[in-house]
Amino acid sequence: MSSTFNILIVGALFCILMLLVLTSLLRSRLPGIREWCVANALGCVALVLYAFGLELPSFIAYEVTNSVYAAAAAGMLAGFRLYHGRNPLWSQLGAGVALVAASIGLFHYAYDSYAMRTIVVAVFQGAICLAIAMTIVRARRDWSSHYPSLFTVGMAAIITLGHGIRSVVYLSHTGEVTSLLQPSPWNLFFVSAGTFVLPVLTFGAVMLVHDAMLAKAELVANRDFLTNAWTRRAFFEHADRELLRARRSGRHMSVLLLDVDHFKKINDTYGHAIGDAVLVDLVRRAATVVRSIDYFARVGGEEFAVLLPETSREAAAVVAERMRTVVAQSGGDKGWSKVPVPHYTVSIGVSSARGFESLQDLLRRADAALYAAKAMGRNRAISEADVEA
Numbered sequence: 245m246s247s248t249f250n251i252l253i254v255g256a257l258f259c260i261l262m263l264l265v266l267t268s269l270l271r272s273r274l275p276g277i278r279e280w281c282v283a284n285a286l287g288c289v290a291l292v293l294y295a296f297g298l299e300l301p302s303f304i305a306y307e308v309t310n311s312v313y314a315a316a317a318a319g320m321l322a323g324f325r326l327y328h329g330r331n332p333l334w335s336q337l338g339a340g341v342a343l344v345a346a347s348i349g350l351f352h353y354a355y356d357s358y359a360m361r362t363i364v365v366a367v368f369q370g371a372i373c374l375a376i377a378m379t380i381v382r383a384r385r386d387w388s389s390h391y392p393s394l395f396t397v398g399m400a401a402i403i404t405l406g407h408g409i410r411s412v413v414y415l416s417h418t419g420e421v422t423s424l425l426q427p428s429p430w431n432l433f434f435v436s437a438g439t440f441v442l443p444v445l446t447f448g449a450v451m452l453v454h455d456a457m458l459a460k461a462e463l464v465a466n467r468d469f470l471t472n473a474w475t476r477r478a479f480f481e482h483a484d485r486e487l488l489r490a491r492r493s494g495r496h497m498s499v500l501l502l503d504v505d506h507f508k509k510i511n512d513t514y515g516h517a518i519g520d521a522v523l524v525d526l527v528r529r530a531a532t533v534v535r536s537i538d539y540f541a542r543v544g545g546e547e548f549a550v551l552l553p554e555t556s557r558e559a560a561a562v563v564a565e566r567m568r569t570v571v572a573q574s575g576g577d578k579g580w581s582k583v584p585v586p587h588y589t590v591s592i593g594v595s596s597a598r599g600f601e602s603l604q605d606l607l608r609r610a611d612a613a614l615y616a617a618k619a620m621g622r623n624r625a626i627s628e629a630d631v632e633a
Contacts, residue, residue, distance in 0.1 A: 248295075248435050249295050251435055251436050251439050252291045252292070252294050252295035252435070252439055253291070253292070253295050254439070255291045255439030255440055255442075255443070256287075256288045256291040256292050256295070258440060258442075258443040259284045259285075259287045259288035259291065259442055259443060259446075260284075260288055261443075262284050262442070262443050262446040262447070262450070263281055263284040263285055263288070265446075265450055266280050266281045266284065266446065266449075266450065267281060269450070269453050269457075272453060272456075272457050274327065274453055274456055274457075275326040275327055275329070276322075276323035276324060276325075276326040276327030276449070276453075277323070277327075277449075277453060278323075279319050279320075279322045279323035279326060279332070280319070280320060280323040280446055280449050282319050283315075283316045283317070283318075283319030283320045283323065283442065283446075284316070284442060284443075284446055286312050286313070286315050286316035286319060287313065287316040287442040289312055290309055290310075290312040290313035290316055291313075291439060293305070293308070293309040293312065294309055294313075297309065302352065306348050306349075306352045306361065307345055307348050307349055307352065310344060310345070310348045310361070310364075310365055311341060311344060311345040311348070313365070314340070314341045314344040314345070314365070314368055314369075315341050316442060317368065317369050317372040317373075317441075317442075318337035318338075318340060318341055318372065320372065320376065320442065320445050320446075320449075321333075321337065321372050321375050321376055321379070322334065322337060323449065324376050324379050324380065324449070325379050327449070327452065327453075328379055328380065328382075328383040328386070329383070329386075330379060330383075340368060340371075343368075344364060344365065344368050347361075347364040348361050348364060348365075351364065359414040359415070362410070362411075362414045363410075363411045363414050363415060366407040366408075366410045366411045366414070367407070367411060369403075369407050369438070369441065370403070370404045370406075370407030370408055370411070373400040373401075373403040373404040373407070373441070373445075374400070374401075374404045376396070376400045376445065377396075377397045377400035377401050377404065380393050380396055380397050380400075381397060388455055388456060388458075388459040389455050389459075391451075392448065392451035392452045392454070392455045393452065395448055395451060396445070396448030396449070396451070396452065399444050399445065399448055400445065400448075403441050403444070403445075406434075406437055406438075407438075410434050410438075413434075465477075465478075466478035468541075468542040470520055470523060470524065470542075471523050471524050471526075471527040471542055472527065473527050473540050473541050473542040473548065474539060474540065474541035474542070475541065475542065476541060476542070476543040476544070478541065479539060479541035479543060479549055479551065480603070482539050482551065483499070483539070483551050483603050484603055486539075486551060486553050487597060487603050487606070489553075490553070490554075490597055491597075491599075491600060495553075495554050496554060496555055496556040496557075496559075496596060496597070497551070497552065497553055497554070497555065497596070497597040498552040498555045498556065498557055498559070498560035498594065498595065498596040498597070499549060499550065499551055499552065499560075499594075499595055499596075499597075499606055499607060499610045500549065500550040500552065500560060500563070500564050500567070500592055500593070500594055500610065501543075501547070501548075501549050501592065501593045501607065501610040501611055501613075501614045502547070502548050502549075502550070502564075502567070502590045502591065502592040502593075502614070503546060503547050503548075503590060503591050503614060503618070504522060504523070504526065504546040504588060504589075504590055505588065505589045505590060505591055505618070505622040505623060506588075506622075507519065507522070507545070507546035507588075510522055510586065510588060513586075514586060517583070518583070518585060518586065521583050521585045522574075522585050522586070522588055523542070523546065525574060525585045526548070526571060526574075526588075526590065527540065527542075527548075529567075529570045529571050529573075529574065530548070530550070530567055530570070530571070532570060533563060533566050533567045533570055534550060534552075534563070534567075537553050537554075538550060538551060538552050538553070539551035539553075549607075549610075550563075550567075555596075556596060557594065557595070557596035557627060557628070557629065560594050560596060560627075561594050561625065561627045564592040564594050564625035564627075565625045567590070567592065567625070568589070568590060568592055568623065568624070568625045571588070571589060571590045572589050572623060574586075574587055574588055574589075575587030575588070589622060589623035590623070591614055591617035591618045591622045591623065591624055591625075591626075592613075592614065592617060592624070592625040592626070593610045593611060593612065593613030593614030593615070593616070593617055593626055593627075593628070594610060594613055594625065594626065594627040594628060595607075595609040595610035595613060595627075595628040596628070609628045609631075610628065612628065612631055613626045613627060613628045613630070613631050614626070616630065616631045
């Protein structure tokens with residue numbers, strides 16, 4: 245067996261391996277995985293057909309094999325486009341595969357040229373890889389992390405460049421190579437590089453899926469399932485980091501603790517479904533007050549905390565009063581949840597970080613201010629300064 249035959253068979257085995265890996269990721273239900281699976285299955289078939297090309301009828305060895313490999317590349321692009329929420333462009337990709345098949349037939353029957361058939365394949369594969377890179381780059385605002393995307397873009401760009409070089413080489417040496425299995429130096433190099441295009445792109449796809457699954461798991465762990473506010477655990481982790489940063493920079497940091505007034509009565513009177521709607525309504529109203537750098541979390545049943553970086557106690561008191569006012573406007577058809585909610589209010593306690601105190605001390609003073617707000621009749625925003633006075 246020739247060296248090129250062995251390379252093609254190894255490439256087919258890698259496609260099978262990547263297909264098995266992708267199959268294990270289907271349960272994530274992320275878009276694009278199914279298309280990548282089909283692409284690797286087609287790629288495996290095409291590489292095996294390439295390897296046994298000398299023993300096959302010429303129509304299968306040329307038109308069928310190259311069309312299958314072109315379809316595999318098209319499937320990869322469709323998968324990346326679907327993964328990034330874009331139209332897969334099935335009709336355009338189908339037309340591209342048909343054009344490849346027609347061009348291969350032209351340079352097989354009308355003008356028999358292995359070099360021209362190779363150039364047709366290289367141009368199509370290069371265009372596909374360039375489109376993959378552009379698809380990922382255009383979605384850069386949605387990248388959850390940079391490494392998987394940059395890796396895939398980099399590999400796609402290198403592959404595109406490689407296909408461009410391959411086209412130039414075969415265009416200038418049209419008579420030197422007459423078969424894919426011919427063990428010439430240039431042919432061995434390009435076959436070796438081209439055989440692993442699908443596995444490399446699939447590896448990048450797997451990295452993207454893995455990254456998306458991690459981001460989704462972190463979101464589920466850190467977001468309250470009902471209100472979509474941050475969870476208690478996420479709040480404490482973030483608050484500890486922010487408190488440390490505030491100490492180092494010497495900047496202010498404040499905390500609000502708020503509690504829905506008479507929440508048990510709301511549940512008993514209207515039912516738990518309305519009680520849940522009140523919590524959702526509260527979070528949506530609060531979102532109109534807090535900044536993007538603030539951290540709004542649900543830390544108990546009807547208890548919430550707001551971390552305000554770079555905010556003095558006086559400024560935090562203003563935020564608390566604005567939040568109290570917005571919430572006090574609730575009731576009837578003005579509810580921001582999916583169902584109308586009754587009128588409700590909140591009590592808020594405000595505290596600001598001091599020196600090298602712990603997060604527990606900061607929250608303890610905010611809780612004392614919250615308790616004072618409730619003792620003074622509820623529907624109030626009270627600062628720690630008011631309690632200490």
